[in-house]
Amino acid sequence: MLLEMKGISKSFFKVNALNQVQFNLNAGEAHAIVGENGAGKSTLMKILAGIHQPDDGEIILRGKPVTISSTNVSKRLGISIIHQELNLIPHMSVAENIFLGREHRKGGFFSDFGSMVRETKSLLESFDLQLDPNALISSLSIGEQQIVEIAKAMSMQAEILIMDEPTAVLEEKEAQKLFELIHQFKSKGVAIIYISHRLNELKRFCDRITVLRDGQFVTTLSMEGLTEREIANLMVGRELSDLYPDKRQRFGDEILRVERLTRKRNFEDVSFSVRRGEIVGFAGLIGAGRTELVRTIFGDWQPDAGAVYWKGKKATFRSPLDAVQAGIGFATEDRKRTGLFLDLGVTQNVSVTCSGKVSKWSFIRRKLERQFVEQKINELNVKVHKRTGPVKNLSGGNQQKIVLAKWIASDSELFILDEPTRGIDVGARKEIYEMISRFAAEGKAVIVISSELPELLGLCNRILVMHHGKIKGELDHTVANEQNVMALATGL
Known part of the structure; x- marks a missing residue:
């Protein structure tokens, strides 16, 4: 040995x-x-x-x-x-x-x-x-x-x-x-x-x-x-039932439409739409342009051409703040660097997107803030020993739930989730999948970017496949499988 x-x-x-x-x-x-x-x-x-x-x-x-x-x-x-x-x-x-x-x-x-x-x-x-x-x-x-x-x-x-x-x-x-x-x-x-x-x-x-x-x-x-x-x-320590919730079949009005969006050297001529109640997945290999695309939609980057329509009207998001105020939440692929304030506590991380709800005359009402955050983290079953302790001490699953709680607290109507279960155990994954399904059931829309094909296949109503900055194809969940997704992702 x-x-x-x-x-x-x-x-x-x-x-x-x-x-x-x-x-x-x-x-x-x-x-x-x-x-x-x-x-x-x-x-x-x-x-x-x-x-x-x-x-x-x-x-x-x-x-x-x-x-x-x-x-x-x-x-x-x-x-x-x-x-x-x-x-x-x-x-x-x-x-x-x-x-x-x-x-x-x-x-x-x-x-x-x-x-x-x-x-x-x-x-x-x-x-x-x-x-x-x-x-x-x-x-x-x-x-x-x-x-x-x-x-x-x-x-x-x-x-x-x-x-x-x-x-x-x-x-x-x-x-x-x-x-x-x-x-x-x-x-x-x-x-x-x-x-x-x-x-x-x-x-x-x-x-x-x-x-x-x-x-x-x-x-x-x-x-x-x-x-x-x-x-x-x-x-x-218990019997774990089916991992993925049942998919919804009925959707509402179009909430987001992207027309011929282009950012040179990242993606080109991308068009798609998302309806209320729908979960749309984005597949592709590293470098396909998926993350760059959603960062541009979110206002983090500016496009060279094309347009974004939000609730039927042309939108110009000059910054992420514009997108957040419109009702878009974005859980980034790297929660440590861009999703959380690691040295701050749970309360501050969750309330950062909705200070208006917990303040009066520009002053934070701490009791109201604590009550509001407590409600959100209870909804998501976040396991936290100390609300004021730095979130860097929490497990990956609980950190990811806090990222999602932040956007739920802001009343987001479209959730963009980039690698939402990276480094998360199977129990926490099931809870996050159920949460995503609940968003859709409430009439919200979800975009999921994932490197794990089983996740996209199990969760999404449609999968858009990107290759070298372009949408190579779209697959309904009834016909999508690992073989045809990978064929599109590799340009075959």
Whole structure:
């Protein structure tokens, strides 16, 4: 046995994150760790990576007890982690990020940038991607940044490789290449610890699975013979019924129409409409222009040509504020950077879009604000220990619910949801899907952008497929499947 973690416990602010958790790992195996958001998966791995120190318990590596007092100690022990949250420096290049702290040197003094660029290019080519090693991280998409994180971990030649939601922002082709690499790592004796909410991925290459619930160990099982439903039931501790709500068949009036909208180098000649009560999905590969399109509709960017019609009238949204005041809410793909004020509490994050409802003569009425926010988070079943504590301490699922609560509080009539369930467990996903369905039932409209085809197929009435900045086709839910969506997304 390569690794044993025995009786691991950890508390934050008197709240138990882990309680007597056990975990073991063999050389050359891929071992999945699953659980709902807040179950303790990432905390356990951060202890192994030297980011946190356990309050109690023992770690045994290669038969000997070890104390992992820092990330540098963890790396020296042959442990490398790909974090769920990106850990890159925006103003530095791809190559500089990959070799940060391990720079190649000439004569022991000067950085050998050329050598780092060549090795970075070789690493990226293993993904069959033509990513420029000299490109700044700030110029890359979220998916491309995740690929850099993977390449960074790969470059360290670790004996234990921890992957925390590595495919959350990857398209199927990129994810498939990662799975092939994992098989190669296993054949060379590298052990993989794999954390993912995409349960369909686990059976592709994982040998065993450990389930955590509420910071406690539930079970470790062989992956062979387990179904996705059985895994989901173990995670939530109850029988989980069908994941997706029934689709509505009747819709109201057109609420949004886009005519020949163009933004050079991002998308071109895009036309579509959305009706009240309808859930419209957007599919496409990374770089297809989906996010750029909705950011332009929302007023974050300005188009070069075309028009947006809102409730039948031509609209000119010069800024997101114009769109919000009109009744449009936008949950962005990166809730950490653009969806939340991480250092502020739940109350401030939710009320930020509706200050007029909780103020008088421009002064916030704190009691009214607390009552109003309490109502919204209860509606969404947000689990929060302390309303004033920073939202960065909450699980991903609860953070995403707060993003949605913010737009519900603003009385949005159209919700634009970009990757609404990224990094969220199956239990929280079901709640968010039911929430989206409820929006539609109330006569509101929803646009969903997702890299997960099962999500679009299960949730949406129609799917618009983009390829190289253009809408390649439209599929009704009665005929849409993974094959015809992917055919359009790849330009076939």
